[in-house]
Amino acid sequence: MLRVGFTRLRIPLRSRSHGTVKYLSRCALGRPSYLNGSFHGRDNQISSTLGSCWTLGLLTGSRSISSAATREVVSSEQLGVTEPRGHRDIPIANADDRKISILWGPQRWSRFHHIWLRDHCRCSGCFHPVTKQRLLNTFEIPADIKPIHVQGSADGLEVIWPGTSTESHSSVYPWAWLQANTYDPAPQTTSSRKILWGSKIEKSPPSVTYTEVMDEKGLHKWLTNVETFGFCFVSGVPATSEATEELCERIGFIRETQYGKFWEFTADLSKGDTAYTTMALGAHTDNTYFTDPCGLQLFHLLSHTEGSGGATLLVDGAYVAALMKELHPRFHDLLSRVPIPAHAAGEPSALYTPSPPAMYPPLRYHPETKELVQVRWNNDDRSVMSHLPPDEVEEWYQAIKIWNELLTKPDSEYWIQLTPGTVLTIDNHRVLHGRSAFDGKRRVCGAYIGIDEYRSKLAVLKEKFDGVDDNSQNKAGRPEDIRSIWNSNL
Secondary structure, eight states, rough: OOOOOOBSSSOOOOTTTEEEEEEEEEOOOOOOOGGGGOTTTTTHHHOOOOOOOOEEEEEEEOOOOOTTTOBBOOOHHHOOOOOOOOOSSSSSSEESEEEEEEEEEEEEEEEHHHHHHTTTTOOTTTTTTTOOOSSSSSGGSSOOOOEEEEOOOOEEEEEEEOSSSOOOEEEEEOOHHHHTTTTSSSOOOOOOOOOOOOGGGGEEEEEEEEEHHTSHHHHHHHHHHHHHHHHEEESSSSSHHHHHHHHHHHOOOEBBBBBSSSSSSSSSSSSSSSSGSSSSSSEEOOOSSSSSOOOOOEEEEEEEESOBBBBBEEHHHHHHHHHHHHHHHOOOHHHHHOOOOOOOOOOTTTOOOSTTTOOOOSSEEEEEOOEEEEEEOOOBBOOOOOTTTTTGHHHHHHHHHHHHHHSTTTTTTEEEEOOOOOOOETTTTTTEEOOOOSSSEEEEEEEOOHHHHHHHHHHHHHHHTTTSSTTTTTTTOOTTTSOOOOOOTO
């Protein structure tokens, strides 16, 4: 076990960028009150390891601790400092030969390997404060690296690492950041922000106004609605292609495909796709033939004259997947495991298939959180199912039949007749869309936005308006336009 405390220095002290050095000295008051509860088995080991009480002290001035220092502990009296009060909430930290253990409270702890902590140092010498890129050479960290000194302070966990022959290296890790990135034990999964819905969503569908989304707060509201519900309407949009394209670009770069960049279409089969007809289209997601299907799809009905029909259909794929998992777990398993090849082959100059061709099932779940992350379904674009195991062929056809029945249940379908001035935004990784047959002249414009562009814009807006992505370090003496090095996305 490493002995925690400052050591007497045998070389001159050097200044370091962190300024004030904080330390802990042993307290004669015994164990903290929240350690008096019962610990069993593994917990008892943690409590015995971390059972010593430490109180916060302060050493003024800029100093560096040498790796050549001895193990003789210097008391607070020798240093000529007083111990501040009011730090009972500081977690207890201690180190052994391989890990640093942090006791957050009764039976709540985390362990971090020394090499992991050294690799994640975010001082300006190890992590560029502007570009947010690593500067430390990870591959030069000794496999058996051990800290010289470990302490807890109001700022976080402070660790002194061996460095050169004349000076050491200091790292500080905010407590909130450590809690957010704990891996031993594994963190508990947090509940999703998604709200699943069926046909009753028609009573109060998510929507914002065009005036709102021209402001960043309204843009945040718009994209948060898409994240929560999988779709959102924007009302009051000028019924022109130019205004619609400008609206799309509020989110990010428009993704160009074989249909063009910003597209406008009628039922003239100018492109080899059934969208360019008057036919009804069942619930589907777009771009199943791409390795990376688009993230968002935006539609704006500019006009519909001399005819009727063409109502828009929306189905929450996450809702239907949850139904199938509950009612038909075996068939749900097939749809989340068996990949479906797809193609786009209506244009003589283009032939799209995913790469590899048969790697993507209709339902894709996160391997750790088990949350549904993508629905990928368009039976019209499905290619030959020649890769099915012989003993699963009939079951697979049963599975997609039940999937289709759940998609087309009245309780699952939300129908709406779009009108000029209302733009529909769809999360193409979650919500399926379709339409009823129509006649007359119908003009629709729209665009695709990549999933990464959408997520990037939403993350930036969350930084600004939610204040939840910097692990409590968001506004601490930092200009608004400079991202914290402790941002949870980094």
